[in-house]
Amino acid sequence: MFGPLIAKAGSSKANKTGSWRTDSRPKFLRKNCIGCKICSGVCPEGCIIDEEKNNYSCDYAYCKGCGLCAVSCPKSDIVMVKEKEA
Amino acid sequence: MKEFLEGSQAIAKMVKLCRPGVISAYPITPQTHIVEELAQFVSNGELDSQFINVESEHSAASVVLGASATGVRVFSATSSQGLFYMQEVIFNIAGLRLPVVLACANRAISAPINIWNDQQDSVPLRDAGWIQLYAEDVQETADLHLIAYRLAEDKNIMLPVMVCMDGFTLTHGIETVDIPSQELVDKYLPPYKAPYKLDTENPITIGPLVDADYYMETRYAIEQTMKDVLKAIPKATAEFAKVFGREYNGLIEGYRISDADKVIVAMGSVCGTIKDTVDELRKKGKKVGLLKITSYRPFPIQEIYEALKGVPRLAVLDRALSLGSYAPLASEVRAVFFGKKKKPSVISSFVAGLGGRDITKDSIKNIFSMLTNKERAGEFIDLKPELLQEKYE
Numbered sequence: 325m326f327g328p329l330i331a332k333a334g335s336s337k338a339n340k341t342g343s344w345r346t347d348s349r350p351k352f353l354r355k356n357c358i359g360c361k362i363c364s365g366v367c368p369e370g371c372i373i374d375e376e377k378n379n380y381s382c383d384y385a386y387c388k389g390c391g392l393c394a395v396s397c398p399k400s401d402i403v404m405v406k407e408k409e410a
Numbered sequence: 411m412k413e414f415l416e417g418s419q420a421i422a423k424m425v426k427l428c429r430p431g432v433i434s435a436y437p438i439t440p441q442t443h444i445v446e447e448l449a450q451f452v453s454n455g456e457l458d459s460q461f462i463n464v465e466s467e468h469s470a471a472s473v474v475l476g477a478s479a480t481g482v483r484v485f486s487a488t489s490s491q492g493l494f495y496m497q498e499v500i501f502n503i504a505g506l507r508l509p510v511v512l513a514c515a516n517r518a519i520s521a522p523i524n525i526w527n528d529q530q531d532s533v534p535l536r537d538a539g540w541i542q543l544y545a546e547d548v549q550e551t552a553d554l555h556l557i558a559y560r561l562a563e564d565k566n567i568m569l570p571v572m573v574c575m576d577g578f579t580l581t582h583g584i585e586t587v588d589i590p591s592q593e594l595v596d597k598y599l600p601p602y603k604a605p606y607k608l609d610t611e612n613p614i615t616i617g618p619l620v621d622a623d624y625y626m627e628t629r630y631a632i633e634q635t636m637k638d639v640l641k642a643i644p645k646a647t648a649e650f651a652k653v654f655g656r657e658y659n660g661l662i663e664g665y666r667i668s669d670a671d672k673v674i675v676a677m678g679s680v681c682g683t684i685k686d687t688v689d690e691l692r693k694k695g696k697k698v699g700l701l702k703i704t705s706y707r708p709f710p711i712q713e714i715y716e717a718l719k720g721v722p723r724l725a726v727l728d729r730a731l732s733l734g735s736y737a738p739l740a741s742e743v744r745a746v747f748f749g750k751k752k753k754p755s756v757i758s759s760f761v762a763g764l765g766g767r768d769i770t771k772d773s774i775k776n777i778f779s780m781l782t783n784k785e786r787a788g789e790f791i792d793l794k795p796e797l798l799q800e801k802y803e
Binding site: 330332 | 506507568606612613614615616617618620624627628629630631632634635638
């Protein structure tokens with residue numbers, strides 16, 4: 325007899341872990357972005373989608389609201405906003 | 411082929427025949443000869459295996475855990491402090507349901523430091539989720555390794571096995587041992603096919619974090635599987651007898667108990683001494699016998715009950731303690747009969763042979779003579795009271 329012992333690969337994608345985000349989420353202002361990719365590099369979830377400059381977005385299905393992207397942005401072009409106000 | 415071998419050499423030869431893919435261990439007396447011999451086999455090309463040198467027993471256990479999780483047959487060996495240093499990993503190996511086979515050359519525990527034999531190292535790990543088998547002689551020690559792999563790798567069991575042998579007595583004693591051919595061993599033990607394994611082509615996680623919603627079921631599953639092991643052991647030994655011609659019960663072995671008034675219950679090499687003593691006393695007309703316990707985990711409760719329910723007086727011989735309570739084996743044998751109508755009128759408990767003190771035929775005769783109507787709890791045999799006069803003020 326076996327208990328729950330094995331997890332198949334892909335569970336971190338299958339589980340929409342953004343459901344337990346803190347009370348804030350990043351907002352991409354898309355005004356002064358220079359496309360440096362620092363925000364997508366530091367994101368622990370890898371859920372920042374970097375396209376061209378001023379066109380960055382975030383997959384909120386996985387974002388935990390840690391705020392690393394906001395404090396790392398050299399142009400202060402990402403801000404944390406309360407969930408209620410988002 | 412019959413060979414005159416040191417116990418460790420016999421174990422190493424048997425393990426070699428099991429074709430482990432990864433071996434990792436750290437030297438510790440009295441286990442060292444086993445892995446020394448295996449390292450020699452690997453280095454001279456007789457055994458196609460990776461022998462991974464590590465800096466500690468914790469690492470040795472971790473290496474075989476990881477290797478086993480990739481689906482390879484593994485082996486490790488240790489003793490005493492080494493086993494305790496492995497302890498955290500030992501529980502993990504069972505929890506991860508990995509069929510690791512480990513030889514434990516039973517040795518006393520520090521402090522004070524002592525390299526000689528008792529069973530205080532493996533007995534406390536009875537709760538770890540491992541199958542624990544105790545051997546009586548060198549042949550049985552060697553054979554149990556084969557049986558261990560059969561059991562561990564059974565896809566319905568997938569639990570680790572600790573083969574316990576009394577240090578020096580069985581690791582350094584020299585006996586005539588029948589070492590089977592590779593052909594026969596391959597017949598008994600086919601290559602290991604892991605039902606789950608770490609594989610980059612088909613990635614899985616084994617043993618991820620589980621919270622209160624899942625944890626209890628993982629433990630319940632091991633507890634239930636232990637009941638399956640009780641059925642699997644006699645099957646594995648019956649199959650063993652078919653292939654190799656040597657018969658073991660694998661759970662318990664009764665020796666002259668059918669008409670006995672007094673029976674000693676014991677584990678390990680002391681059973682040989684008890685058998686000889688029983689034979690001597692029987693010649694004098696005393697109705698005495700032995701119940702040897704081979705499988706300490708799972709503990710064959712029903713089999714022990716059936717074997718001993720009609721015996722008037724039982725003596726349980728422990729070579730380990732649970733300081734502050736009844737001796738471990740004694741408390742478990744007592745529990746077998748708790749609430750039963752048919753049971754021995756006396757179950758006395760004796761402790762002997764700690765730290766390598768010899769258990770002689772006289773010690774055994776002493777136990778039989780002390781097995782009276784007065785029930786004894788944790789009676790130390792061959793104790794030297796003159797050594798207990800120390801005063802520190």
